[in-house]
Amino acid sequence: MKKSIKNIFVEGAITPEKIAKSIAAHQSKTGIGAHDIFLGQVRADEIDGKMVQAIEFSAQKEMANQICHDIKSEIFDKYPIYCMHIYHSIGWVKAGEICIFAFVSAAHRTTVFNALQEVVNKIKAKVPIFGKEIFEDKSHQWKENK
Amino acid sequence: MDVTLTYYGKLVEVVGKSQELIDVQAITLRELVLWLENEYPDLKKLSLKIAQNNAIGELEDKITSKNIDIFPPFSGG
Numbered sequence: 001m002k003k004s005i006k007n008i009f010v011e012g013a014i015t016p017e018k019i020a021k022s023i024a025a026h027q028s029k030t031g032i033g034a035h036d037i038f039l040g041q042v043r044a045d046e047i048d049g050k051m052v053q054a055i056e057f058s059a060q061k062e063m064a065n066q067i068c069h070d071i072k073s074e075i076f077d078k079y080p081i082y083c084m085h086i087y088h089s090i091g092w093v094k095a096g097e098i099c100i101f102a103f104v105s106a107a108h109r110t111t112v113f114n115a116l117q118e119v120v121n122k123i124k125a126k127v128p129i130f131g132k133e134i135f136e137d138k139s140h141q142w143k144e145n146k
Numbered sequence: 147m148d149v150t151l152t153y154y155g156k157l158v159e160v161v162g163k164s165q166e167l168i169d170v171q172a173i174t175l176r177e178l179v180l181w182l183e184n185e186y187p188d189l190k191k192l193s194l195k196i197a198q199n200n201a202i203g204e205l206e207d208k209i210t211s212k213n214i215d216i217f218p219p220f221s222g223g
Contacts, residue, residue, distance in 0.1 A: 040223050057222070058154065058155060059154075059222070060152075060154060060197070060200075060215050060217070062200055063197060063200040063201075063215065064222075066200045066201075067200075088222060088223070099223070100222070100223045120223065123222060123223055124220070124222060124223045125220070126202075126220070127220060127222050128154065128195075128197070128215070128217050128220055128222075129220060129221065129222025129223075130154055130155030130156070130217075130218065130220065130221055130222070131221045131222065132155070142155055142156040142218070142221065143221040144219060144221055145219070145220065145221050145222075145223065
């Protein structure tokens with residue numbers, strides 16, 4: 001069965017409530033013994049004496065969704081996982097708020113530790129998303145991934 | 147050949163627009179990159195990625211789509 005391409009994008013910050021609901025939705029899947037979750041949070045970096053107030057994310061959404069779909073397929077082929085979810089913010093996310101949520105579930109912990117790390121690294125490297133760091137004085141610079 | 151270029155992230159500021167329709171003789175993505183660097187010399191300092199049909203292309207690839215995306219380095223997550 002070919003899975004349909006899902007929309008990974010959430011307007012604004014990803015709320016703790018969304019994350020909690022996502023965890024709760026897995027309680028019926030009792031073959032799962034381990035979840036691993038990555039949450040990326042916007043840092044209030046200080047650059048040249050100015051503090052980052054927020055990041056505004058933009059993307060080539062159609063391609064981003066396609067690439068995330070492909071990443072999921074690769075991970076499902078490589079690891080015995082039950083399910084995987086990827087969400088990323090679009091638009092404005094303030095410092096301290098969550099902008100990416102990746103969630104992998106499997107029978108055992110080693111599987112999810114390895115799979116999740118690979119998922120997050122692939123998202124950072126392959127998905128066309130762009131972050132603009134907005135400072136308190138409304139000036140900005142374009143984020144670069146380390 | 148008419149091709150619509152769409153710029154993303156920082157590139158919108160570097161080239162001063164988010165989209166443009168161009169008529170180029172380019173056959174490959176490498177030739178398109180040369181056209182871009184000639185038109186917008188500031189792009190030479192950046193590491194560009196070029197995509198068509200929602201996939202990143204190699205410089206040797208032939209242009210097969212009328213819509214091409216020009217990306218700066220990705221910075222999601």
